Amino acid sequence: MIKYANPAFLQLTGYDRDEVIGKTARIIKSGEHPDAFYQQAMGGRFSPENHFERSLSIAKRMENCTYSEEKTITPVFDGAGGITHFVASGRDVTQRKRTEEELQQAHKQLLETSRRAGMAEVASNVLHNVGNVLNSVNVSAALLADKIRGSKISSLVKTTTLMRQHPNDLAAFFD
Helix, strand or coil: CCCCCCHHHHHHHCCCHHHHCCCCHHHHECCCCCHHHHHHHHCCCCCCCCCCEEEEEEEECCCCCEEEEEEEEEEEECCCCCEEEEEEEEEECHHHHHHHHHHHHHHHHHHHHHHHHHHHHHHHHHHHHHHHHHHHHHHHHHHHHHHHHHCCHHHHHHHHHHHHHCCCCHHHHHC
C-alpha cells in the first residue's frame, strides 16, 4: 500500500496525494506487462545483501496515457532481517526511449542505404566493364568494316562470278 507520495511522483502521474495514499502501486499499472513481470520484480528477490531492484517498465498516468519509467525499488528491513516496506523511486525515461528507438530506426535505414549504395556501386562497375568490352567490340567492328571496304574483295567477287560462268574454258578465259 502507498503510504507516502513525493511531489515528483504526483507531478509525473497526475494524481493528487489523497488519490494515491492507501492505494496499491497497481494504480499506475499500465497493462503493458504480464502479472509475472510484477511478481518477479517484487517476489522474494530482496535480502540485506540484494537490497534493490532496478527495472524499466511502462507505467500509466492518471489520464491513462503511458510512459516509460526507470524504477528502483528498495526494501526496508527490520532488525530481524524481515522486509517492513519498500521505497520506490522512478524517473520518466519516455523521451530517452523514443530517442533510442529513433536512433535504432536511423541505424537500420543507414545500413539499408549503405547496402543499396554498395549494390549500386557493384552494378556501376559491372556496367562500366561491360561498356568497355562493348566499346572494344564496336571499335574492332568499325576497323574490320573499313578494311573490308578498302579491300579488293569486290574484284574477287567479280572474278569468282566470271569463273563460274566459264567453267569449261578457264584456260582460254585466263589467257
